[in-house]
Amino acid sequence: MKFITIDKKDWAKGIDKSRKTYQLFGPVKDKNGCKIKALDADVVPDMDYHESVMSAKSVLFPQTETILTTSLNEAVDDHHIMKRAENTYTPRAVLGIRPYDAKAILLVKMNFDTDDYRDPYWCDAYEATTLVGLGITKPGPFDFSTSVDCGPFCEEGLDILLADLDDKFLAKVLTPKGEAYAVACGFETTADDKESQALFDILRKEAEKNISASIETDKLSEKVLLDLHEAPFWDDVAFSCINCGTCTYVCPTCWCFDIQDEAKQKESSRFRNWDTCMSPLFTRHATGHNPRGVKVQRVRQRFMHKLKYFLDKYDQGIMCVGCGRCVKSCPVNIDIRKVAHTMNTFEKKD
């Protein structure tokens, strides 16, 4: 681990240099807000953005991703035999990713990269990706990341953490991947370790002080799963829900997907799309039976998965990094903090 100082005047030049070997992703503003997306050759990431409606999860887990292809032309030798799509996994770097989005990638990794199964598409993308985070000096009102073991300067999942010091960035290089990226940019002005760390500590503490939002989860692990499942409050929680997929799509930790096959003339492809547990189609069986056929079951599923099943299964906290995107984007203001409070304080009546 080391510290590097990057003069902001050299920033654009440096990242330009890295484009030779890295595909760059980063925040870009348009009239509909800010998105984390692949940067065109002449686009510099907007490092001053204060929020992005969508998280950075799509860099590793695109909303639609072709995974297998085949030819339906019987004159071709291996027709109808599905082969892995020719996606490229050359190095890529995400610039200006929020620390909570990087931590979210680690949570998603627990699903895509296990002892039993390795999702080749996600894992190959993950291995090719360097995450250059930007510490949040002015957390927004919806940020409750400090109450879920994350925070505005959380380093988990990042390869480099940047601190914005007005005219320069102070970079904390955390991994060999991060080091390689700094070299590719030609950023090499090292800074004093002790002083830099002290500065990071001050910035982190200042930023954390400005976070007033929080989520209450301390008693969730003690609750009996079926008691929560059968609790009477779900009807009230679900009443306003319109069952859209907004919360799941804006969430950096929601990883569910659906597989589809499509053919165009003689070319066929299999791809996966983000899916949402809010949709009745998510669980509908081929028989027509739907184990989560009504809205309240689906709403319960989302919160139980995030706040209880995940916690019980992995014992690594809840499946939430406190970015607050679902709170802000929900058309009917269903607030995960309020639901967590309801679950956390629930006592079964005998």
Place this chain on the structure above:
Amino acid sequence: MDTCIKKIRELAADLLERGEVERVIGFAKGTIPMATSPIAVGSKQEIEKLVFNSTCGLNLANYARKQKGKIAIIAKGCDSRNLVTHIVENQIQREQIVIIGVPCSGMVDKFKIAALFKDEITGFEEADDTLTVSSLSLTQTLKKQDYLRENCSLCTHKNPVLYDVLAADLMEEQVLENPFPDVDRIEALDPDDKWQHFSDLTKNCIRCYACRNACPICYCPTCFVDEAGPQWVGKGQNKTDVDTFHFLRAFHCAGRCTDCGACVEACPMGINVRDFTRKLNKDALEFFGWEAGLDISKRPPLDSFSPEDPNDFIK
């Protein structure tokens, strides 16, 4: 508008107390600024939860469907028109609902207000026609009239068209020389630019279907995009499939859309979903003299035949 909440609560309490309805559907205060949440209150103790302000932009009509027993519902002009549509389309029975009508001075455009700030909004207050909006770095005083949603600024049915009780005095309706300036702007484009306009519109769509699910007339048990056996529309982010969803949904709303703006209100990506439906509303008015949801005794024009229907297309 802030004074009518007192009256709304009185009326709701009275209906519950007299046992005339089992629940009252309205809006509750949100957990963040500029947000409200639909709620059903069933007891006098819960009445205080009801609020009404310029951020009650969703349409409540769909919450009245499939309710057990008799319910009361708070209805702005547009909500009431969608209740009429629901009654005409047999989704609810007139005797099943008590409509608490609220003459509405319009809802605010959250995206337009958010665009005034560099950081996120932390406070929103309104008094009469003045909005006080603040972020961590800035406080702005705004005239509500300048920040209305586009559909509200073009609204000619602020007063509920069907109600049992009223929470405030009826308002004077505005008369517009041209109710469709937005459609005119698009119609004036040449075909390529027009295509580009609609193409750009769906560019950021994430297919969360919030527009559809917030829409009071989108109540099909299975939407065409959710048909799975066989599947009707591709489910990926392919542009053709995304556009197909928006175009077909709009056509399914033809002659039924009340321009309540719930689709725009719900879209997390800031897409002006109304651009798809507005031309159809204009056609309904020009060809059939029709505005949706004004009369429970009339069926929508594409749902009925009359010899007087325009037939210029037959040559």
